[in-house]
Amino acid sequence: MQxxxxxxxxxxxxxRIRPGKPYPFGATLVPGGVxxxxxxxxxxxxxxxxxxxxxxxxxxxxPFRGMFQKAYSxxxxxxxxxxxxxxxxxxxxxxxxxxxxxxxxxxxLPRAAAGQPAFHRFDPSVVLxxxxxxxxxxxxxxxxxxxxNAPFQHRSRVVFDDFDWEGDRPLEIPLExxxxxxxxxxxxxxxxxxxxxxxxxxxxSGLRQKIPYLKALGVNCVELMPIFEFDEFEHSRWDExxxxxxxxxxxxxxxxxxxxxxxxxxxxxxxxxxTMVADELKNLVKELxxxxxxxxxxxxxNHTAEGNEHGPTISYRGIDNATYYMLTPDGYYFNFSGTGNxxxxxxxxxxxxxxxxxxYWASQYHVDGFRFDLASILGRDPWGGPMANPPLLEALAFxxxxxxxxxxxxxxxxxxxxxxxxxxxxxxxxxxxxKYRDTLRKFLKGDAxxxxxxxxxxxxxxxxxxxxxxTASINFFTCHDGFCLADLVSYNDxxxxxxxEDNRDGANDNASWNCGWEGPTDQAEILALRARQMKNAMAMxxxxxxxxxxxxxxxxxxxxxxxxxxxxxxNEINWLDWSLQETQADFHRFVSHMIAFRHAHPALRxxxxxxxxxxxxxxxSDVSWHGTRAWQPDWGGRLLAxxxxxxxxxxxxxxxxxxxxxxxxxxxxxxxxxxxxxxGARWHVFANTGMPAPEDIFAPGSxxxxxxxxxxxxxxxxxxxxxxxxxxx
Amino acid sequence: MQIEARDDSGVVIxxxxxxxxxxxxxxxxxxxxxxxxxxxxIVLNLAQVAFMSSAGLRSMLLIYREAKSVDARVVLxxxxxxxRNSMSATGFLPFFTVCDSVQDAMxxxx
Numbered sequence: 066m067q068x069x070x071x072x073x074x075x076x077x078x079x080x081r082i083r084p085g086k087p088y089p090f091g092a093t094l095v096p097g098g099v100x101x102x103x104x105x106x107x108x109x110x111x112x113x114x115x116x117x118x119x120x121x122x123x124x125x126x127x128p129f130r131g132m133f134q135k136a137y138s139x140x141x142x143x144x145x146x147x148x149x150x151x152x153x154x155x156x157x158x159x160x161x162x163x164x165x166x167x168x169x170x171x172x173x174l175p176r177a178a179a180g181q182p183a184f185h186r187f188d189p190s191v192v193l194x195x196x197x198x199x200x201x202x203x204x205x206x207x208x209x210x211x212x213x214n215a216p217f218q219h220r221s222r223v224v225f226d227d228f229d230w231e232g233d234r235p236l237e238i239p240l241e242x243x244x245x246x247x248x249x250x251x252x253x254x255x256x257x258x259x260x261x262x263x264x265x266x267x268x269x270s271g272l273r274q275k276i277p278y279l280k281a282l283g284v285n286c287v288e289l290m291p292i293f294e295f296d297e298f299e300h301s302r303w304d305e306x307x308x309x310x311x312x313x314x315x316x317x318x319x320x321x322x323x324x325x326x327x328x329x330x331x332x333x334x335x336x337x338x339x340t341m342v343a344d345e346l347k348n349l350v351k352e353l354x355x356x357x358x359x360x361x362x363x364x365x366x367n368h369t370a371e372g373n374e375h376g377p378t379i380s381y382r383g384i385d386n387a388t389y390y391m392l393t394p395d396g397y398y399f400n401f402s403g404t405g406n407x408x409x410x411x412x413x414x415x416x417x418x419x420x421x422x423x424x425y426w427a428s429q430y431h432v433d434g435f436r437f438d439l440a441s442i443l444g445r446d447p448w449g450g451p452m453a454n455p456p457l458l459e460a461l462a463f464x465x466x467x468x469x470x471x472x473x474x475x476x477x478x479x480x481x482x483x484x485x486x487x488x489x490x491x492x493x494x495x496x497x498x499x500k501y502r503d504t505l506r507k508f509l510k511g512d513a514x515x516x517x518x519x520x521x522x523x524x525x526x527x528x529x530x531x532x533x534x535x536t537a538s539i540n541f542f543t544c545h546d547g548f549c550l551a552d553l554v555s556y557n558d559x560x561x562x563x564x565x566e567d568n569r570d571g572a573n574d575n576a577s578w579n580c581g582w583e584g585p586t587d588q589a590e591i592l593a594l595r596a597r598q599m600k601n602a603m604a605m606x607x608x609x610x611x612x613x614x615x616x617x618x619x620x621x622x623x624x625x626x627x628x629x630x631x632x633x634x635x636n637e638i639n640w641l642d643w644s645l646q647e648t649q650a651d652f653h654r655f656v657s658h659m660i661a662f663r664h665a666h667p668a669l670r671x672x673x674x675x676x677x678x679x680x681x682x683x684x685x686s687d688v689s690w691h692g693t694r695a696w697q698p699d700w701g702g703r704l705l706a707x708x709x710x711x712x713x714x715x716x717x718x719x720x721x722x723x724x725x726x727x728x729x730x731x732x733x734x735x736x737x738x739x740x741x742x743x744x745g746a747r748w749h750v751f752a753n754t755g756m757p758a759p760e761d762i763f764a765p766g767s768x769x770x771x772x773x774x775x776x777x778x779x780x781x782x783x784x785x786x787x788x789x790x791x792x793x794x
Numbered sequence: 795m796q797i798e799a800r801d802d803s804g805v806v807i808x809x810x811x812x813x814x815x816x817x818x819x820x821x822x823x824x825x826x827x828x829x830x831x832x833x834x835x836i837v838l839n840l841a842q843v844a845f846m847s848s849a850g851l852r853s854m855l856l857i858y859r860e861a862k863s864v865d866a867r868v869v870l871x872x873x874x875x876x877x878r879n880s881m882s883a884t885g886f887l888p889f890f891t892v893c894d895s896v897q898d899a900m901x902x903x904x
Contacts (some may be wrong), residue, residue, distance in 0.1 A: 160816045160817055161816060162815055162816030162817075162847050162848070162849055163815075163816055163817070225848060225849065225852065227852070229855065229885070229889075264879060265879075265883075268883075269883070270882070270883035273883075331883070332879065332883045333879075333880050333883050333884065336845075336847070336876075336880060338847050338848050340847075340848035340849075341847070341848045341851075341880060341883075341884055344848060344851075344883075344884035344885065344886075345883045345884050345885075347885070348883065348884055348885030351885065352885075
């Protein structure tokens with residue numbers, strides 16, 4: 066049966082329209098046309114501006130209030146297409162593929178001058194992007210300079226939201242079983258060594274073609290650095306000498322639109338077809354899922370690309386500045402994000418937008434989870450104060466559609482709020498564990514007295530997450546922010562000159578150690594030590610309770626030349642160099658075996674914290690601590706060993722081998738007395754970073770038996786991992 | 795949109811001319827679906843289709859699904875590189891049999 070609301074009520078310059086539906090916000094395909102809906106509390110005037118795709122001048126500008134023609138007649142008629150604070154109309158017979166759209170808004174207030182504070186920044190001369198745009202044109206091909214003089218830069222598009230998922234759904238892998246790979250879509254396959262066609266290099270499609278590599282490495286979750294539409298040209302400069310753009314916004318932590326995938330990451334971006342970009346990303350998610358790999362999006366809801374008082378008006382501030390942003394009593398932008406403005410996340414309107422966006426990604430793109438950039442901002446009230454019970458964080462934790470999504474907080478912000486261990490969790494939220502990172506780095510470089518802190522970190526930080534379990538802890542040595550692993554063991558200090566800020570940007574406190582020489586060297590001894598330190602780091606990470614995360618490129622030991630803040634470098638420093646897979650084959654093999662070891666041993670992947678007691682009657686505690694002498698840990702030194710009893714794996718519900726890990730960060734080799742195993746069980750060597758490859762590590766299950774079952778030597782700055790299981794098994 | 799269809803020894807060869815996009819896809823789909831009869835053998839020669847939008851891709855998939863449901867067979871021939879790349883990136887390609895020439899496609903269809 067046909068609907069009775071597909072007929073127009075009004076006409077405007079040949080366009081047939083009717084009152085729209087306020088929900089959902091944005092542009093939605095409805096029978097016979099496109100429904101437009103946009104909120105503004107403070108605008109009194111709104112116009113829908115429709116462009117032919119790519120055109121500079123609009124096709125038509127349809128006001129939401131005024132004189133129209135009655136449909137199918139010449140009779141003039143008054144019309145107002147607004148419900149509450151929502152402007153909404155349905156335009157019939159639109160070829161949704163062929164158009165782009167935006168809005169003009171005004172409130173009859175004096176114009177706010179650029180650079181001056183103001184609560185409202187209405188300017189009807191500007192065409193505004195739809196905050197709910199499902200696709201955005203204007204930056205369709207990465208790095209292709211736009212027409213800077215074009216009046217409408219970020220152009221909302223309409224998306225067809227059907228897709229053939231062939232039964233796909235989010236994987237819902239338990240958090241404790243994840244091994245996360247933090248990666249950049251463009252950087253992953255942009256390098257010529259990736260061997261892809263120019264059109265595919267650096268795209269979602271390129272990533273899809275490299276899924277077998279990720280599968281072989283053993284990771285089962287990719288965390289994509291921002292893929293919401295952003296402007297890579299924000300703050301960019303033309304470099305006359307190099308003849309190319311510099312200071313690109315490569316990382317993308319500056320959202321233009323929260324509902325739109327970054328078109329410049331799509332091989333199909335150049336087709337200027339928003340639906341195709343969406344399809345390409347959905348196809349990537351589908352293929353990752355097919356290979357057992359989850360997708361977590363790094364989402365930036367703390368600020369937008371509109372900057373401060375001097376910034377461009379793209380959307381939000383021209384639609385309702387005082388709603389979307391946190392403003393000081395004088396009308397300046399609060400800057401808790403360190404980037405100019407702060408999204409007003411606990412305003413009910415903005416809170417709903419964040420929720421709508423996340424629900425959209427979870428339901429339309431089958432995304433498995435989210436990592437929230439500077440998440441502490443999401444817990445601030447509209448005046449900037451930290452809240453005890455932030456409505457947004459609570460709403461996310463209890464949301465029905467997000468009910469199985471991973472929610473991971475970067476539990477701090479640039480305004481000084483540091484909540485690692487105290488982020489409002491509601492039993493759902495995990496955190497990037499910055500304290501884990503700092504503790505392990507200090508221990509790794511040989512700081513004395515870190516063994517006590519290490520014992521907490523290795524258990525999934527019960528000191529921070531008591532009652533929340535180890536899965537609250539995302540463990541990492543390195544992430545996109547800060548040194549990569551190779552640089553962590555090659556530089557004492559940051560070297561960020563390439564960023565063009567005289568080395569002022571980036572963190573100064575890196576807890577790194579160059580192993581005796583700053584930067585590149587050909588001294589074999591130093592190179593060997595660095596290689597060993599990298600193995601030590603990967604070993605410690607993979608035997609820690611909690612959720613390990615590795616940074617793209619660290620599995621090859623790729624260097625970023627000491628730059629610890631590569632946000633603006635769209636070049637070989639950031640692009641994954643696939644040739645290292647061969648030249649760093651030993652290390653790569655070490656990493657993949659370590660990941661396989663983690664997957665093979667449930668004792669390493671507990672959902673609940675270890676109890677340091679024997680609650681299954683095995684004669685061993687679930688975890689016990691040791692030093693050079695068995696059962697006698699040295700809480701002040703540089704060596705720590707622990708023993709996991711496999712009969713306590715997964716709270717005693719799984720059976721595993723015994724696992725003994727000795728981490729000697731003293732420069733000297735030390736003799737170890739090994740804890741006794743139950744009768745019939747024998748120690749086997751899984752990894753010994755003190756040994757040269759291939760004796761440094763063995764494929765899980767094929768470990769050779771240890772010659773002396775009572776004791777052995779652990780090399781200086783080395784990690785030894787033994788498995789205890791019946792002889793010959 | 796101009797769509798020629800002819801029968802060549804039991805195989806229907808369809809030759810659309812022009813872009814298949816939001817404007818033309820509905821007509822394209824209707825015309826082809828008329829030909830998708832039980833057990834029909836159809837070759838879609840795309841030699842003269844320069845561009846296919848996401849609406850075009852969808853109409854193709856619908857045609858393919860319809861064909862499958864009535865035990866008909868649709869084979870694509872002479873798909874240009876741009877369209878093939880779009881189909882590959884967006885996940886539409888694996889649903890189809892694509893041949894480089896009409897002759898191969900006819901063989902494939904019958």
